[in-house]
Amino acid sequence: MAISYWLMKSEPSAFSIEDLKNSEGKTTYWNGVRNYQARNFLRDEIKKGDKVLFYHSNAEPTAAVGVCEVVKSGYPDYTAFDPESKYFDPKSTPDNPTWYMVDIKLKSVFKKAVTLEQMRMNSKLKEMKLLQRGNRLSVLPVTKEEFDTILKMGE
DNA sequence: GCCAACGTTGGC
DNA sequence: GCCAACGTTGGC
Numbered sequence: 765m766a767i768s769y770w771l772m773k774s775e776p777s778a779f780s781i782e783d784l785k786n787s788e789g790k791t792t793y794w795n796g797v798r799n800y801q802a803r804n805f806l807r808d809e810i811k812k813g814d815k816v817l818f819y820h821s822n823a824e825p826t827a828a829v830g831v832c833e834v835v836k837s838g839y840p841d842y843t844a845f846d847p848e849s850k851y852f853d854p855k856s857t858p859d860n861p862t863w864y865m866v867d868i869k870l871k872s873v874f875k876k877a878v879t880l881e882q883m884r885m886n887s888k889l890k891e892m893k894l895l896q897r898g899n900r901l902s903v904l905p906v907t908k909e910e911f912d913t914i915l916k917m918g919e
Numbered sequence: 920g921c922c923a924a925c926g927t928t929g930g931c
Numbered sequence: 932g933c934c935a936a937c938g939t940t941g942g943c
Contacts, residue, residue, distance in 0.1 A: 773941090775940095775941090799926075821940080821941060821942085822941055822942080826941080826943095880942080897924080898925065898940095899924090899925095899941095900924075900926085900939080900940045
């Protein structure tokens with residue numbers, strides 16, 4: 765099966781690509797998604813081996829900063845079961861989980877971060893979901909062409 | 920810090 | 932089921 769491409773947003777003040785680099789095995793679980801559309805991607809679409817652009821939102825600058833690979837496809841986000849967690853959601857139970865997450869591993873950090881401005885200026889990327897108005901999803905599908913274009917821009 | 924966009928909640 | 936109020940996201 766062909767692999768898919770994704771873009772995942774993180775606020776660097778919460779979890780940056782540097783934090784990922786310093787994580788054990790350069791791997792982390794991508795938890796805390798509490799949006800149904802994004803949940804559906806995590807639960808149903810994102811598979812082991814898929815490639816992911818790591819994106820810094822609410823940052824200076826906002827930019828794609830590296831590439832990750834999915835090492836574990838969707839499984840229940842157990843932080844939703846923990847009353848102590850800030851991601852706790854009483855509607856989600858182990859028997860019937862509402863929320864899902866995946867594990868990602870850092871593959872490479874861009875030599876040059878690809879800023880949102882650069883993406884907007886590249887006509888090849890004008891269809892990108894990230895650039896469309898009002899898109900607040902923290903997980904977005906990216907086409908192979910868009911992925912490859914951004915990869916080149918980051919070299 | 921502001922505010923547009925948009926998702927969620929809850930009264931009816 | 933409608934929709935106003937409210938909360939959150941995220942670019943600027």
